[in-house]
Amino acid sequence: EAEFLGRHGVPTEILDKAALHECEPIALDDVIGGVHFTGDSFMNPAIFLAELAKRVREMGAEVHENTAVTGFESVSGKITKVRTASGEFEAEHVVLAAGAWSPIVARDLRLKLPIQPARGYSVTVAAPRNMPRHAFILGDRRVAVSPFGELLRFTGRLEVGEYSTTPDPKWLARLEMFVREYIELDEKLDVKDAWAGLRPVTPDGIPAIGRAPGLSNLTVATGHAMVGLSLGPGTGQLVSELVNGQKTAFDLRPLSLDRF
Template sequence: MDTHRSDVLILGGGVIGLACALYLLKAGASVRVLEQGMPGCGSSHGNCGTITPSHAPPLAMPGMIGVALRSMLKADAPLYLNPRLDGPRLRWLLGFARRCNWRDFHHAASARLAILQRSRQLLAELVRDEKLECEFAESGVLYAYRTAAKQVADERHHATVLDRLGIEVQRLRGGDVEAIEPALKPGIVGGLFHPGDARLRPDRYAAELARRVIELGGVIETGARIDDFTTGEGRIRRVMTSRGAFTGDSVLLALGAWSPLLSKKLDMCLPMQPGKGYSLTYSRPVLAPRHALVLREASVCVTTWNSGYRLGSTMEFSGYAEGINRTRIDALRRGAAEGLREPEGPALLEEWWGWRPMSVDELPIIGRSARWSNLLLATGHGMLGVSMSTGTAELAASMLGGPVSPVDASPYAPARFGL
């Protein structure tokens, strides 16, 4: 018996790969996950853990290219484009620019909403049924404003779009915001509250998914760096790793921001770029926010759990440059200090950076490859990997013989990029 063979071999042990593994196991498949580090050690680890159907509208819209170009002059801007020359990144930016129009914007928003809403429903059910201890709370996300101009702009470009999509958003006055969120400093002029959003602790979510995968008979190979592939007759025959060769009747690529690098070994060019995010994790302050917050002028996300407190966000396009950009970490601290009475917890537990897998059209890439008959892709989720994890897993499992998903998979198909 080939002990390194599985029905489905999953490349990547972040929340997408682990959620797919869990859903496939529940559908009756044997599963093995290959992870170069430990489960959830990539962008699954340090993000803010908000579950956000309210993020259905994409970044690409008329005027966004001007914002991106101006950000090259300001290293602490919430959206920062590093000015160095980079061929793959330039091609991605040109593709992104072509989609900064209202037709593509509305198409992407509708497609993102479908998988976000399904994932939101499934996640609540999964946490309940599988008893996942990940500090899941269905308490909404609150945007707080200190300037009327920013609030008016968001009501026009964000809240109005949500209204059209059927996503509830509540407009609040400054006094109402301060009443429900006493952690904010005085001077709030208004807020937008998204009651359908939720939050969890993402590192614990990943750990709990891994626990259930193992309990249901799945195998997680840690420290298994993927080095190469052997192929033949239009199929992936073996996946070569630092821990040996593995085979699977089907191979599911869920490598997040590493997907474009590894896919080159399969003669595939994924239109993705890494979008670097940062976070600071503290022990919980005494006056911690009651809700997940976005301090809109600074674009700082604030998430509180019983076990801790996190400041995060920002988007930096600097290719695969590793390490912390101190200017951007300082911007998180400064933005929190401008908006919160107690912006930092008693003890700093972690400074973190991670790469988000940004597809050029801001839709995930989910579906069978036209290049390799036994390859399925589940990548390109951008900032919404946790939010889209369960919907993606349901879709992937349905494509490999599991129960049919009610979500139309065609907007996410790799075929749109000739993959």
């Protein structure tokens, strides 16, 4: 995987046991190697989103929080109104980016949008005595570990098909158990937050980004599955290009809605 990514311009360094333990001293003795993505970075999504909302408001955008879209009106292949719980909006152009809920939000529009919810789990604990130096993914268990200053977060698991965001306590406990297989942690952790969230997945695992067939003023951007935060800025650029009728940064045919 590291070699494949390397060929596509992602810088990686293969770490043997000694190098890995030097890089991440709290790794347990059983951990015999790893891949260091030397160009990688990570962030706390809640802080990023709060700052992004602040920035777009400063730039003149209005953000209507807690305003559920309940339906659309369209005439001659053009959306004329967006109905919401707090009134109707007229829009020159509509962007459908409601994640796993996109097919539900768009039910009036008769789009073929086979998005399914894939539930993932998150457990955030107060910083233990030994904090990891890096954010990392535990390869075999597919659990991500992210040090956020005074907090440490574990995320993982993928359960396809249900819209419930109620976490199964068994899997919350397992996340911590899996992390303990790789790194030294305090015997008792102080859990600050635990939740489940829904990722939007497509049948082929590739996002759906493009102008909607049959509607002249709708752009769709969803289906980012496990990497929506990483891909979000790139998708934002593509959506801006699509809405403004510009040439997109790359050929979007593999991502188009026509493939469904």
